[in-house]
Each structure stands twice: as C-alpha cells, then as structure tokens.
Amino acid sequence: MNEATTLLPIPVDEYAGGEDIELASKSAVQILVQAKETQITDESSNQEAVDLLDRARSSKKYLNKARLEPRLELTAPLNAYVGDINAKYKARVAPLEEADNILSKKTSDYHMEKVRKQQEEEARIEKERREREAKLAAEQRLENMRAEAEVRKPEEIKPPKAPEPEVVPEVKKTTETSSGSKMTMREHTDVEIISGQEDLVPREFCSPDIKKARDAVAKNPDIQIPGIRITKTYKPAQSG
Secondary structure (H helix, E strand, O other): OOHHHOOOOOOOOOOOOHHHHHHHHHHHHHHHHHHHHOOOOOHHHHHHHHHHHHHHHHHHHHHHHHHHHHHHHHHHHHHHHHHHHHHHHHHHHHHHHHHHHHHHHHHHHHHHHHHHHHHHHHHHHHHHHHHHHHHHHHHHHHHHHHHHHHOOOHHHOOOOOOOOOOOOOOOOOEEEOOOOOEEEOOOOOOOOOOOOOHHHOOHHHOOOOHHHHHHHHHHOOOOOOOOOOOOOOOOOOOOO
16 A cells, blocks of 8 residues: 555544544545555455455444434433433323223224114115015016906006115214214224135235245255345455
C-alpha cells in the first residue's frame, strides 16, 4: 500500500466525540477508495484485502456506536418513563380489555343466534311458499279440467287466490346505547387451518418456509429440495 493511499488511524475502542468522528469519516472514504483499487492476485494482496476488510468492519462498528451512544443518552430516560406509563395504564386497562372481550363475544353470540333463527324462518317460509305454489298449480289444473268438462269460457275460470306472503323482519344490527353512542354488528370473516387437514389446503394457499429450508440445509448441506436452489459461497467472518 503506497503513501498516497495510506489510511488514517481511527479510534475503535471508545467513543470520544467530534474530532474522532471526523477522522473516522475521512478514513471511511479512504477505505472505500482503497477497496475499489484492490486487486487480489496472490497471498500477499489477499492479506492486504483481508486487513482492509477488517478495518472497514471495525470502523463501521465504531461509527455505529458513535451514532447510538449520544442518542441513547437522550432517549433511554424517556423510553424508561414511557415504558413505566405504558405498564401502569396497561394494568388499569386490562380489566376493561377482558370485559370488552367477554361482552363482545356474548353480544356476538346473541346476534348470531338471532340471524340463525331468521334464516330458519326464511327457509320455512320459502318451503311453504313452494308448497302453496304447487298446491295452487294443482288446483288450477283441476279447475281447468272442470271448465273443459262444463264447456266454460276461459274468462269464466277464476284462478285460486294465493295468500299474502309472510315477511321475516330483518335482524337489527345497530343498538343505541344509554350514552347516545351506537353499537353496530358488522359481519367479520375469519379463516383457520383445520387441524389434521393441512394436506387438503390447495397449493396456491401455501407459502414455502425458507427458514425450514435453511435449517434443513444447515443440518445436511448435501440435501436436495425440489423447487429450491442451494448455493455454496464463502463469506469472511470477523473475530477477535
């Protein structure tokens, strides 16, 4: 490494403040320049590249520490204070959260039961309607046959009168509270995987688990997994 590209020394142990930060910043630019110029052709140049990489990582750790420490001095007391407030109010709100869950379930169950009964009533009415229509159609056919036997004119044939259809009242979704606010039951759809039937879920609703794949490769680097490309590379790891 020639003198023109000699790197500036920087402190890497303790954060010392302004001048050290400026020195570290200038050194960071020099490290980048040197990294771009580096050509590895033999063991000696490889050693220089490794040393430079070590310096880059150490410098990065130093600058990150320099970034965090002043911020922590300001935010740590505030975070502790906010955490204390949150903990206190979480305990105060906890009974209300539980009450909310209990009452939400009870009112939801009641509303669902009313909807179920409404649907049953609608099904009953629909069944009776079909039965009445079939009966009326049969009566009409019988009346037509009688008219033909009696040689009556078509306008003299009176069709059987159909009764007025029943109407099932809609289940009320909104309830006004004593405070003047309103509670409205809104339909909510949720899904869950049925235990023991995971294999029945269509492929388009399944996502590959990359973590499981990496764990399997870590245990057996020679494993072959269909649909997954496994590549081997070497990455420098800093220690010491």
